[in-house]
Amino acid sequence: MRAAALFTVVVLVWLVLDRLTKAYFEGAYELGQAGANCGLFRFTLVHNTGAAWGMFGDSTFALGITSSITCVLIVLVFAFWEKLAGHAPSALETIALALVCSGGLGNAIDRFSQLYVVDFIDFTFIDFPVFNVADIGVTCGFVLLVIGYLLVTRKEDAHV
Numbered sequence: 206m207r208a209a210a211l212f213t214v215v216v217l218v219w220l221v222l223d224r225l226t227k228a229y230f231e232g233a234y235e236l237g238q239a240g241a242n243c244g245l246f247r248f249t250l251v252h253n254t255g256a257a258w259g260m261f262g263d264s265t266f267a268l269g270i271t272s273s274i275t276c277v278l279i280v281l282v283f284a285f286w287e288k289l290a291g292h293a294p295s296a297l298e299t300i301a302l303a304l305v306c307s308g309g310l311g312n313a314i315d316r317f318s319q320l321y322v323v324d325f326i327d328f329t330f331i332d333f334p335v336f337n338v339a340d341i342g343v344t345c346g347f348v349l350l351v352i353g354y355l356l357v358t359r360k361e362d363a364h365v
Contacts, residue, residue, distance in 0.1 A: 208299045212283055215303035216310070223311035223338040227323040239327065246328050249335055252321040257334040269316030272309040279306045290357075298353045304346030311339030 234240065234250035241247065255262035283302050286294040294302070315322040324335040 208283075208286075208294050208296075211296060211299045212303045212306075215300050216307040219304060219307035219338070219342050220311055223307070223342070224314070226325070226338050227311075227315070230325040231323055234325070242329055245330055246326055248325050249327040251324040251327075251335040252319075253324050253335070254321045257336075265316045265320050265322070269313045272313035272316070276306050276309045276313070279309070292357070295353060295357075297349055297356070301346045301349035301353060304342040304349065306346075308339040308342030308344075308346065311337075311342070 230248065230250050234248065236250055236252060239247050239249040254265045256264075256268060261268060279302050282289065283294065283299070283306075286298070312322045322337065322339075324337045324340075326337060326341075327335045
């Protein structure tokens with residue numbers, strides 16, 4: 206039950222953070238406007254109808270459906286984690302799944318309500334797509350899942 210509460214709290218907090226930051230940049234910046242360079246990044250308002258690096262341009266509805274289905278699958282994996290993985294989800298695994306889920310939901314909400322995703326974080330030192338808080342959640346969530354998997358695998362190897 207604690208894992209479900211943690212999952213819910215992380216999803217809600219990250220989703221609210223995503224929605225608030227997108228609303229702020231939509232209100233404070235003009236489309237394409239770049240803010241002051243903060244060293245490693247600057248803020249640039251972009252409306253993204255595809256995925257990273259312009260892949261699947263103008264496929265926002267299909268990408269929204271894909272994100273929504275992925276979120277449902279993540280919730281199902283979380284619900285049946287113990288049967289699938291053989292152990293209750295750790296806090297790390299719970300947070301990881303919640304971040305991926307909330308990131309997918311945040312971008313899906315954009316895709317269905319506006320037909321584009323609001324992106325605004327723009328790295329200045331590399332050629333990298335402009336991204337948002339939801340994208341950070343998805344990326345960090347996957348990294349945490351890999352770390353969690355490696356920790357569990359290492360622990361199991363130590364017991365053999």
